[in-house]
Amino acid sequence: MVYIFILVSSNWWQYPYPYDIVAIAASQEKLQKENFIDSYTESTEQSYVHRRLRNCLDPKIGKLGKKVRYGCSKRCHKFRRLDGLCNDYENPASGSLYYRFGRNVPLNATVRDEKNLYNPNPRDISRTLMKREKFIPVTIVNILVAGWVQFMTHDWFDSGKNDRCRHLKVPIRDDDPDFCKTMDIPMTRRDSCRNSKDYDTYQNTVTHWWDASQLYGINKQINRRIRTRKDGKLKLTSKDRLPIDPSTGLPITGNSLNWWVGLGIFHVIWTREHNYVCDMLKERNPTWNDKMLYNTARLIIAAVIGKIHTLEWTTAILHNDVAKLGLKSNWYGITPIEIARGNASLAAWLIKRFPQLSSGIPGSIGNPKNIRGVPYSLTQDFIAAYRLHPLLPDEFEVRSHQTDELVNRYNMKDTVFEKAESVFEENSMDDLLYTFGNDYPGAMTLYNYPNFLRNLDLPTTSPHGKGKVDMATIDILRDRERGIPRYNAFRRLLHLTPITKFEDLTTNPTHAEELRHMYNNDVEKIDFLIGSRAESPLPEGFGFSDTFFRIFSIMARRRMEADRFFTDDYTSEYYTQWGIDYIDATHMKDILLRHYPSLASQLQPNVTNVFIPWKSQTSLDKNFPYPLY
Numbered sequence: 001m002v003y004i005f006i007l008v009s010s011n012w013w014q015y016p017y018p019y020d021i022v023a024i025a026a027s028q029e030k031l032q033k034e035n036f037i038d039s040y041t042e043s044t045e046q047s048y049v050h051r052r053l054r055n056c057l058d059p060k061i062g063k064l065g066k067k068v069r070y071g072c073s074k075r076c077h078k079f080r081r082l083d084g085l086c087n088d089y090e091n092p093a094s095g096s097l098y099y100r101f102g103r104n105v106p107l108n109a110t111v112r113d114e115k116n117l118y119n120p121n122p123r124d125i126s127r128t129l130m131k132r133e134k135f136i137p138v139t140i141v142n143i144l145v146a147g148w149v150q151f152m153t154h155d156w157f158d159s160g161k162n163d164r165c166r167h168l169k170v171p172i173r174d175d176d177p178d179f180c181k182t183m184d185i186p187m188t189r190r191d192s193c194r195n196s197k198d199y200d201t202y203q204n205t206v207t208h209w210w211d212a213s214q215l216y217g218i219n220k221q222i223n224r225r226i227r228t229r230k231d232g233k234l235k236l237t238s239k240d241r242l243p244i245d246p247s248t249g250l251p252i253t254g255n256s257l258n259w260w261v262g263l264g265i266f267h268v269i270w271t272r273e274h275n276y277v278c279d280m281l282k283e284r285n286p287t288w289n290d291k292m293l294y295n296t297a298r299l300i301i302a303a304v305i306g307k308i309h310t311l312e313w314t315t316a317i318l319h320n321d322v323a324k325l326g327l328k329s330n331w332y333g334i335t336p337i338e339i340a341r342g343n344a345s346l347a348a349w350l351i352k353r354f355p356q357l358s359s360g361i362p363g364s365i366g367n368p369k370n371i372r373g374v375p376y377s378l379t380q381d382f383i384a385a386y387r388l389h390p391l392l393p394d395e396f397e398v399r400s401h402q403t404d405e406l407v408n409r410y411n412m413k414d415t416v417f418e419k420a421e422s423v424f425e426e427n428s429m430d431d432l433l434y435t436f437g438n439d440y441p442g443a444m445t446l447y448n449y450p451n452f453l454r455n456l457d458l459p460t461t462s463p464h465g466k467g468k469v470d471m472a473t474i475d476i477l478r479d480r481e482r483g484i485p486r487y488n489a490f491r492r493l494l495h496l497t498p499i500t501k502f503e504d505l506t507t508n509p510t511h512a513e514e515l516r517h518m519y520n521n522d523v524e525k526i527d528f529l530i531g532s533r534a535e536s537p538l539p540e541g542f543g544f545s546d547t548f549f550r551i552f553s554i555m556a557r558r559r560m561e562a563d564r565f566f567t568d569d570y571t572s573e574y575y576t577q578w579g580i581d582y583i584d585a586t587h588m589k590d591i592l593l594r595h596y597p598s599l600a601s602q603l604q605p606n607v608t609n610v611f612i613p614w615k616s617q618t619s620l621d622k623n624f625p626y627p628l629y
């Protein structure tokens, strides 16, 4: 074990077993200790006393406007609240609606670099390093991955309506074919409670918890619209689709932001599954009223979504044995002897070096809640990591699930926002699922940003602004605006080895040269987003970069271990025994087959993970969904 003291966590994936596991475990341990940063620095009623109190929260007190410690009465204990309050009794506001985003890096590293806000010009980066000349596919996963992850992010975070009065102005070159003089981008909405002496902070306009708020909404007004008020169920049309709001052309659901077909598919499926769970609960509890059925179904649906994301979506996009082991540990836990593949002396050494393994890596589910000393929130860095727009194609062809024949052909730009509904009208869900279940999404690399998003017309209903925008420019600028450190600084703060030359970042000499040119031969200037897209080679089976992975992995565990509904209260008293058994037994494939049985011939018998191209799964993965290392 002598080598262990010289293991560099940045290189974990280049080490042989068991050094790979030891290196990544050491990295996780350090990140979990040092990289959950609270952005409530002042955190007292005093600092807000003379100011508008609406939506101001204090982690300990709850809503400041109420001037009293927010009483998390017994009534609130059993179910997830719409506003996310009272999940953590000690810090009742943490993770709730309007609670601030935390950080994964020290606050003094998050100060916006005003001088270099447009340096290098983000539109230049979009036009050179990001522009998609030819679609670069990633072949280990299918397009369902893109719709699913957006569905997830809409549950976890939303920076809200942009500020229409303050604008960032990106200078535009004369030869730019799409924009003129400046691109005006409304700034991120202000934190309504920020003290001018604070570091820049931003509020989440949805709950931070993994509570399926994208389905159920974050306030009574939305929630009232989506519920039937009978037997706990949610509204669907007679064709089992979501009702459409005639004033916007968008569906009525918890969150219909940046709507497209791939996202809509999951809203429809999970609305149907919620109603199925209500039926099952009613059958077993005939005296329960609408509220009881609805609330219990919500708890169960949020948890099964969490399980599917952990064990199916993530293991598809991180198709790597060590990563899979970590993901299994997040949900079910694993024992040191499992990690050590039965080697007792290695297991004993692991327990000595990582004492937290002594009772096995417990997994979050059903174990005691652990906020690791910092009230729970998601982070600004987490948002930056999820800017996964290159997953989207620019066009797609719907094929018949029965014959594989072409049914319809679409440009993505004609299928977004309110235009998505016509795609549902013109195609069956079976055909859409079959198509997205087999088509490849875009790879998370340079030169692969969807062109339709680089030239996107925002509808008048968009909270993000109006007119034409370039999302690639916005992705870069938002990170700079919100004080995300640049790539190399970020690596240092994540305890990773920084790069010293462009060739350290990528094995592609042309990319290295283009990056050098764009960033004026200064590796310190590389944006976090661009550095992460350029990284090569990647760990085996990884659909995104190792730097991103560090943020993903610590936050994935935190999302569950800080939430009492995944830990202390993950019991049959809260979920019912049927609920716990259902969560354990249900995979995404079961849900697809339940609601779309005519997909049976496409999904049976070989498909295990529906996020991996269906046609490529030619034999059953016997370890699914419990990956073995």
Ligand code: HEM
Pocket: 146, 147, 149, 150, 153, 157, 158, 159, 160, 162, 258, 259, 260, 383, 384, 386, 387, 388, 389, 391, 392, 416, 464, 471, 474, 478
């Ligand atoms: C057709 C599909 C999509 C459209 C039209 C779309 C459009 C947008 C727009 C307009 C914004 C706000 C820009 C701003 O800050 O002003 C945004 C933000 C974002 N999008 Fe997308 N997007 C799509 C798909 C996706 C997908 C598949 C992902 C993958 C996770 C994703 C991740 C994000 C993230 C992380 C943000 C930042 C959110 C925040 O700041 O709170 N988007 N997108």
